[in-house]
Amino acid sequence: MSPRTADPAVRTRLIEAAARLLEAEGRQALTTRRLAAEVGVSTMAVYTHFGGMDELVTEVVRESYARLGRALAGVQETADPVTDLMALCRAYRSNALANTSLYATMLGFTPTSDDQRWGAQALQAPLSAIRRCLASGRFRPAEPLLLAHQAWCGVHGLVTLELGGYFFPSSLAEQCFEGLLRDFAVGAGDTVEAAARSLEASRSSRPGPAAAD
Structure with a gap:
């Protein structure tokens, strides 16, 4: 096996x-020959790293969740x-x-048991933060998992519109x-004043985007 084929960067x-x-043309565009040409490697490199297209698609989705997980893990817990x-x-x-492309594939397929586990x-991390919001009295009593999904729905919807270019102007x-951040907190029970202070504080808590391992 050549050093280039074994290079983790190729994977x-x-x-x-x-x-x-997958994002641009869909599953039908993902062939071994096309992918190898895009990367500038032999078709054998695809099979060496993944075995085939089905395994590769699984790894694309896994990597999208992995990068999201690392991005969330980079947020440091504070007293608020x-x-x-x-x-x-x-x-x-x-x-x-x-x-953007990995994010598009994260929720672009019918979820498997692995997808559900990764999700x-x-x-x-957000579920833990919401439980702390409830325990502190900032949020009114509610089901934490429901609040976590409501927050996810809001942020995912906005990001999807943003990536699609649907804000005029951008x-x-x-x-x-x-x-959205302020109103979600207020809707969950926070005061307008406290939510505004937390919003301002959160602006300085911006870790860099997650990259590959």
Whole structure:
């Protein structure tokens, strides 16, 4: 086996190229020959790293969740759980904007048991922050998992519209995102004043986007 074929960087490049093809043209565009040409490797490299296309697609989805998980893990916990929740939402958005093709594939297929497990793992950080918001009295009593999914729905919807270019002008995306974070906290029971302070604090908690291992 040549050093180039064994290079872990080739595996990452294959995953990222596969994500771009899946996003742009769908599953039918993902062939061994096309992918190898995109990356500049032999077709054997695809089989060496993944065995075949089905395994590669699984790895694309796994990598998308892995990068999201690393982005969320980069948010440091503070004494303010609402600030932390908002910072996690910012990390989610930053990761999506930095890894657009991988993000598009993350929820682009009928979820398998693996997808559900990876998604549940990624949700642990915001779920923990929401439990702390409830315990602190900032949020009114509610089911934490439901609140976590409601936050996910809001942020995912905004990011999807933003990536699709559906904000006119595009600068409205940032304003809508800021409002979404504040209004979610207020809707969950926080005061307007406390939510505004947490929003301001969360602006300084912006870890860099997650990259490949």
